[in-house]
Amino acid sequence: MEKVGRFGVHGGQYIPETLMHAIHELEQAYEHYKNDPEFQAELTELFNEYANRPSRLYFAKKMTEDLGGAKIYLKREDLNHTGAHKVNNVLGQALLAKKMGKTRLIAETGAGQHGVATATAAALFGMECVVFMGEEDTKRQALNVYRMKLLGASVVPVMTGTRTLKDAVSEAMREWTTRVDDTHYCLGSVMGPHPFPTIVRDFQAVISKETKQQMLEKEGRLPDVVMACVGGGSNAIGSFYHFIEDKSVQLIGCEAAGRGIDTFETAATVSTGKLGIFHGMKSYFCQDEFGQIAPVYSISAGLDYPGVGPEHAYLHDIGRASYVPVTDDEAVEAFEYLSRTEGIIPAIESSHAIAHAMKIAPKMDKDKIIVVTVSGRGDKDCAAIARYRGEDIHE
Amino acid sequence: MSKIASAFANGKAFIPFITCGDPDVETTLHAVVEAVQNGADLIELGIPFSDPTAEGPVIQGANIRALAGGITTDKVFDLVRKIRREVSIPLVFMTYANVVFSYGAERFIGTCKEIGIDGLIIPDIPYEEKDEFEPICEKYDVDLISMVAPTSEERVTMIAKEAKGFIYIVSSMGVTGMRSSIATGLSDVVSRIREVTDVPCAIGFGISTPEQAAEMAKAADGVIVGSAIVKILEEKGTQAPESIGSFVKSMKDAIR
Numbered sequence: 001m002e003k004v005g006r007f008g009v010h011g012g013q014y015i016p017e018t019l020m021h022a023i024h025e026l027e028q029a030y031e032h033y034k035n036d037p038e039f040q041a042e043l044t045e046l047f048n049e050y051a052n053r054p055s056r057l058y059f060a061k062k063m064t065e066d067l068g069g070a071k072i073y074l075k076r077e078d079l080n081h082t083g084a085h086k087v088n089n090v091l092g093q094a095l096l097a098k099k100m101g102k103t104r105l106i107a108e109t110g111a112g113q114h115g116v117a118t119a120t121a122a123a124l125f126g127m128e129c130v131v132f133m134g135e136e137d138t139k140r141q142a143l144n145v146y147r148m149k150l151l152g153a154s155v156v157p158v159m160t161g162t163r164t165l166k167d168a169v170s171e172a173m174r175e176w177t178t179r180v181d182d183t184h185y186c187l188g189s190v191m192g193p194h195p196f197p198t199i200v201r202d203f204q205a206v207i208s209k210e211t212k213q214q215m216l217e218k219e220g221r222l223p224d225v226v227m228a229c230v231g232g233g234s235n236a237i238g239s240f241y242h243f244i245e246d247k248s249v250q251l252i253g254c255e256a257a258g259r260g261i262d263t264f265e266t267a268a269t270v271s272t273g274k275l276g277i278f279h280g281m282k283s284y285f286c287q288d289e290f291g292q293i294a295p296v297y298s299i300s301a302g303l304d305y306p307g308v309g310p311e312h313a314y315l316h317d318i319g320r321a322s323y324v325p326v327t328d329d330e331a332v333e334a335f336e337y338l339s340r341t342e343g344i345i346p347a348i349e350s351s352h353a354i355a356h357a358m359k360i361a362p363k364m365d366k367d368k369i370i371v372v373t374v375s376g377r378g379d380k381d382c383a384a385i386a387r388y389r390g391e392d393i394h395e
Numbered sequence: 396m397s398k399i400a401s402a403f404a405n406g407k408a409f410i411p412f413i414t415c416g417d418p419d420v421e422t423t424l425h426a427v428v429e430a431v432q433n434g435a436d437l438i439e440l441g442i443p444f445s446d447p448t449a450e451g452p453v454i455q456g457a458n459i460r461a462l463a464g465g466i467t468t469d470k471v472f473d474l475v476r477k478i479r480r481e482v483s484i485p486l487v488f489m490t491y492a493n494v495v496f497s498y499g500a501e502r503f504i505g506t507c508k509e510i511g512i513d514g515l516i517i518p519d520i521p522y523e524e525k526d527e528f529e530p531i532c533e534k535y536d537v538d539l540i541s542m543v544a545p546t547s548e549e550r551v552t553m554i555a556k557e558a559k560g561f562i563y564i565v566s567s568m569g570v571t572g573m574r575s576s577i578a579t580g581l582s583d584v585v586s587r588i589r590e591v592t593d594v595p596c597a598i599g600f601g602i603s604t605p606e607q608a609a610e611m612a613k614a615a616d617g618v619i620v621g622s623a624i625v626k627i628l629e630e631k632g633t634q635a636p637e638s639i640g641s642f643v644k645s646m647k648d649a650i651r
Binding site: 004012013014015016017018020021022160161166167170173174177178179180274275276277278279280285287289290291292293 | 495
């Protein structure tokens, strides 16, 4: 049998029979609309007029001078409407769902950014919206819960398991099996069963498409390094995609190491996980010796996921991209550093990529160029980081 | 001929589901023996998984209790060895793909054969992915059970043609758990299956009362009951086996 949706051994469609019909329906609709000029024109219009694309490729002059090595450019996904890259995928999927005649969007969310983006698209398209969010995360990101409600969505706190992102994904999948007729599951990352990893990647690939063009305009050449943070890996795959064939461009994904990859309190999947099958895909997962999914940890609710998208697992296998762990401490330092140095408050997720840039830029020649994707803005994280630093601030 | 066929030889089959190690392995052993003495024709033994995405709250709870009690795949195998000393009816495992995959499919399925497990139900292995495990299942003569859902439609024929052991018909959309009403149209699904295979059909998801069981048994060769039994374990813990026995008797009597 021909295997669809594979990235090497990774990917696939490991889902209950109850969802196969809906998944095939989505697959067929996407095959049709991805080549439909009208669909693409509508999506571009939404990207440009509604989401504020193209996002800026900003030369971080002060940071570059301070670190004293490679030139650093920041791809400013934080300037998108709703404050993160998540909107790229959500506008694409919501438009697709509307074309398919769906009237209801469901989504999982970790930090709340994908939930907010989905609630936003649902408001724009006049669709019903239900967001599943781990109860633990509803506490960490209370303001985003309010935002989703303000946008007309209902938020369901998930009380099972570790009450974080993986449990929210499980619960959204359960909800989808209950109601597939009118409902589209707007999955937030390049994960889950085929065709989600491909659909989400294609919608996020606008990041690298723009970066490439902007870099050629500004520098007349390709960058030497492109890096982004990786949870499921949607902003990273979007940042990498149009550079995958350009072998001179080094691709680096920055995983959340939490308190360190030698501790159990980590979410660095490529560094600490092993091959497995979960949430509809074959990929790397943090798990115990009997295949029980591990309770992962990161200061960042958006990277707090025990798996990684199948295309990243494949890029890792073939050595095309490398994946590095970044700890909570390093990410928090980067969060503060970028705020102070460039006047840009990055999301704690994106701060993982900033942290790695701070490590490698000083060791590189001044004629080298690094692009770091700032996947989201950090306003949502200020209270949590203040508490991490011992201040008694609550939202 | 699959050993599983013998479960469908005593009128309509009654198939209880029990999560291994909920709340401990001794209770599982007693519950299985009680169920068999009271008319169960085949037992579906659940191997707990941390994130059972096809389960409703009741069976999720059983998974959590069993894992908290320290159950592991190896301990489940030991439990089955003990069960096999007392029970001769067909036994199948219900678990998730990662439990089998992480153990090593060959090692897992080979052990199934060795300890007397006759089939495997893996809800996150649909038709499209079954060659992940099926060639190994064939090698060890363990049936990989196929599932059919209300939305399977034209997929029913494709799935049924290659089905082994029995076909698990999912009664209605959603996850496992008790329901007050179950979708109709199941006899159409069974007719489609009958056009291409004689493999027996059992209906599961949402069946909790003798009345529902009797109704479902009209359409198929057997009924599968999970959450209603797990609920007894949730409420009575180690004292549950006797109640499970009388519940199984009432269900088997209703479908005879």
